[in-house]
Amino acid sequence: MSESTTLTDQSINSWADDIKGPVALHLKQKLLSVEGDGGVIFPPTYADIGYNIDILADGTRVATIDSVGSQANRLEPIFKASDADETENPLASLVPQIRIGYGSAKFVSILDIGHRLGDALIRSSNLKDRANAAFLSFLETGDATGIATLAPTSLVFGVWDSRDTQAKLPRILQSIIRAWDVDELKRSAQYNPPIDYSALDVFSEEDKVxxxxxxxxxxxxxxxVHVPAGRALGGVLVRGAIERHITINLIALRRLKGTEENTRSLRRYILGLALVAATEPLDGFLRQGCLLTPDPSVPAKWEAVGRDGARLPVKLDQTAALRYAQSIRNSIQLCSDEKFLFSKDLAHADLQDVLAQSGAKSVKKRSGKGAPDGATTEG
Known part of the structure; x- marks a missing residue:
């Protein structure tokens, strides 16, 4: 396919249908700090290691700026319905809007839940049995219909029911941001109180000293009192490139199965969601000190990667992706938008099961006043 070729539904369908088709779609996107070349950016910090910086054999230092998991958690909520006082999100109609109620009229969308359909919150609600049945159906027959119709983004971004059935499905869409050839910096600070509190007898001079x-x-x-803070993490100076890589795994997509009647539609539907997420404009505010934008001097290009390694340019953009996803949306029977309720008893029972398996002591439920299970003012 040449870069100038118009992307049609038929060509997109072939990515999902043709077992001899491309193995993946890939985007390499160069990013810049809003400070420009040479700007200092702040990677995420991890317990015990600080920044995740790998040193290659040639001495090049490569920093993880946003991990695969973090990118997935940023992209998945693009399908969430907007609040009532905002403009309706056109992407929300592409997936069921499943919410879990807890406390007093509080809700959390499944699109904001880290482990998706395999999360503890799902097992602690009256959605538990349906989720469990969907995972078991996949394990026993390979049929992912139950997962697709209830929580389709669990297939797009991957899900592992590691605390229960052990059902595991790989990510169809993977995104990661790395910075090349970085130098780690340090920073120091000094806090000075605005007044001398000891002079005002708030505490003694001796305590101050x-x-x-x-x-x-x-x-x-x-x-x-005065507090110095020295040699703290101060970000990284990027001498090389900041790159975002997005991969849509078409092999994993074509391994998804549904029923005999809906397998093709299921694959096309999940592909549509993956294309929409992959072409969503980057929200580059990753954390304090890390605000990135695409580099306008280096246009990002999608490529279809063949089994022989050949890379063919693909004219894929947000408009084409959304049009395709909307056209395929009704080809599979999805669940209706639904609200479920958190249950303290289910959460406690789930915890007791794992404690019993490990031989650890059980924990007691909190007693006294508190909101009843799933208390809410909405239906």
Whole structure:
């Protein structure tokens, strides 16, 4: 397919249908800090290691700027229905809007739940049995229809019911952001209180002398004395490129099965969702100190990667992806938008099961006043 060729429904369908078709769609996108080349950006920090920086054999230092899991968690909520006082999200009609009620009229969308259909919150609600049946159907027959009709983004971004059935489905869509050839920086700071509290007899001069400079002291924790903070993580200076790679795994897509009647429609529907998510404009505010934009001087290009490694340019954009997803939306019978309720008893029972298996002591439920299970003012 040449880059100038118009992308048709037939050509997109072939990505889902043709077992000898491309193995993947891939986008390589160069990003820039809003500060421009040479700007300092702040990667995510991880327990025990700080920044995730790998050193290659040639000495190149590569920093993870946004992981596969983090990118998935940023993309999945694009399908969530907007609040009532906002313009309706056109992507929300592509998937069932499943919400879990808890506390007093509070709800959380399944599109905001980290482990998707395999999350503890699902097992702790009256959605549990339907989710369990969908996973078991997949394990026993390979039929992913139950998952697709209830929580289709669990197929797009991957799901692992690791705490129950062990059903596991790979990601169809994977995105990651890395920075190449980075130098790690440090930063220091000094807090100075606006007044001398000891002079006002809030505490003694002796206490001030003892606790000043110790960030863990009670006076320092409350901001009453001088506190230095030295050699903290200060971001990374990027000498190479900041790159975002998006891959749509067409092999994994074509391994999805439904019933004898709906397998083709199921694959096409999931592909449509993946294309919409993959072409969604980047929300580059990843965290404080890390605001990225596409590099306008290096246009990003989609390519279809063949089994022989050949890479053919594909003219894929947000408009084409959304049009296709909307055209295929009704080819599969999805669940209606539904609300389910969190159950404290189900959560407690789930916890007791795993504690019993590990031989650990059981935990007691909190007693006393509190909102009843799933208390809500909505139906």
């Amino acid at each position: 003892k606790q000043e400079g110790d960030a863990k002291s009670p006076l320092a924790k409350r901001g009453f």
